[in-house]
Amino acid sequence: MDNSNVIIIGAGASGLMCAIEAGKRGRKVRVLDHANRAGKKILMSGGGRCNFTNYTVEAANYISHNPHFCKSALSRFTQWDFIDFVHRHRIPYHERLHGQLFCDDSAKDILNALLAECRQYGVVIELNCRIDKLQQTENGGFVLDTSLGERRSDSLVIASGGLSIPKMGATPFGYRVAEQFGIKVWPTRAGLVPLTWQDDDGRRLAPLSGIAVACRASCGERTFRENLLFTHRGLSGPAILQISSYWRPGETLSIDLLPEFDLVERLKAARSNGNNTKLQNLLAEYLPKRLLQALLDDNYLLAAAANCSDKQIDAVAARLHTWTVKPNGSEGYRTAEVTVGGVDCDSLSSKTMQCLQVPGLYFIGEVVDVTGWLGGYNFQWAWASGWCAGQYV
CATH class of the missing domain: 3.50.50.60 (FAD/NAD(P)-binding domain)
Known part of the structure; x- marks a missing residue:
């Protein structure tokens, strides 16, 4: 004893x-x-x-x-x-x-x-x-x-x-x-854990593995502005780890991939200036082309800025400022930093x-x-x- x-x-x-x-x-x-x-x-x-x-x-x-x-x-x-x-x-x-x-x-x-x-x-x-x-x-x-x-x-x-x-x-x-x-x-x-794709999203977005971008990730009323990292299995990076502690199964994340500025203003300014650059090239100044191709249809990407309607501009901006993702789950305690x-x-x-x-x-x-x-x-x-x-x- x-x-x-x-x-x-x-x-x-x-x-x-x-x-x-x-x-x-x-x-x-x-x-x-x-x-x-x-x-x-x-x-x-x-x-x-x-x-x-x-x-x-x-x-x-x-x-x-x-x-x-x-x-x-x-x-x-x-x-x-x-x-x-x-x-x-x-x-x-x-x-x-x-x-x-x-x-x-x-x-x-x-x-x-x-x-x-x-x-x-x-x-x-x-x-x-x-x-x-x-x-x-x-x-x-x-x-x-x-x-x-x-x-x-x-x-x-x-x-x-x-x-x-x-x-x-x-x-x-x-x-x-x-x-x-x-x-x-x-x-x-x-908590503080990577989140995983739904099957459909995984098939489409897994090839983006390794891409990291600044973002504003939100779940309910909680928002974090940090980097996001695409992985083979889902999303990681500081913004996702932070929001994961608040996320519950079944909830949807809203992710602003261009948190630094208002894309509508920039695209309308390009249109006003008669800029004939295709949107895929214009947007590639801000985001990787592979990411743009995964999130936007070709009818947007191949359109010249000078010819875009308000509706097209609003649609592109909405997709990139409020990209919504419904995770399938998290990586679990195996990789979680906290409980x-x-x-x-x-x-x-x-x-x-x-x-x-x-x-x-x-x-x-x-x-x-x-x-x-x-x-x-x-x-x-x-x-x-x-x-x-x-x-x-």
Whole structure:
């Protein structure tokens, strides 16, 4: 038997942050993970360079059934606090589009810094640890039967992540623990994930694979202006990944392939100037010819701008400004960056991340029903929620 003040299940971003903060308080901390290495998802994130936070972080960047829940944690451990952590460890980094911050060299720099602080504060990390049974004792503590033996603690933190990228070891463990203790779990789905074609669209559009264009992608009232990438199986790229977290099966996307300007104005100006250029050549200044040929009929493409009627111009503009796509589905958890849904926020304290009905039990990170946009927001939620729990466990 091995007793700890705190056991944290999950050696990912939120779990390691929680362990560091609890260790700073002099708590005896043990982190358990079934993987053979800590922080695997950190290492693969951001193409191996870890998009560790964003210069601008607001509650509006997150999806949750309780959109206010994340505000407390995000305000108490901010992006600037994590940037200070990066500076302390002398990790070189750079900014990309939209305030996204990445390591200059490798995501290993972030993981190594986290592990160094764990060692500094006496955190014990046990890997290749399977948890067979978990229960609360009569005195309020917890006892775990594991493949490494029995482990006991006063507090238990579930930082086991969501269902995204199962090849990295993702499991529904955290949701099962919540259900075991009668805590509500919202249905989960893949988020930040490519969307797939319907059969008819696939036959027509799969040959466009590799084409990337700027766009404005909308689903319902939500819109993202980013790049779109055509793939053999469907649509990807930042705009699609972002909108995928809001999209539900059966819904239609509206995509503006020319978000920079009003095509009607440009085509009417070309007509007024007597421009005899064919539309396919005129439009090729803005979009790849293969894409134009897939979306527009030849009677439009071969028409000279000078001879186009208002009706033709409106039809072409509508097709390119409001191209509608009804995805067949998504690529699923296999390629999803995050899991939408999870442990009900109303069952947790927004200040401590502790379960309101199970004292001593905490949930942090991706397992909670808080899902960030693409761009470092999910890591910032992991750091913030882990930090908050670490102050109280």
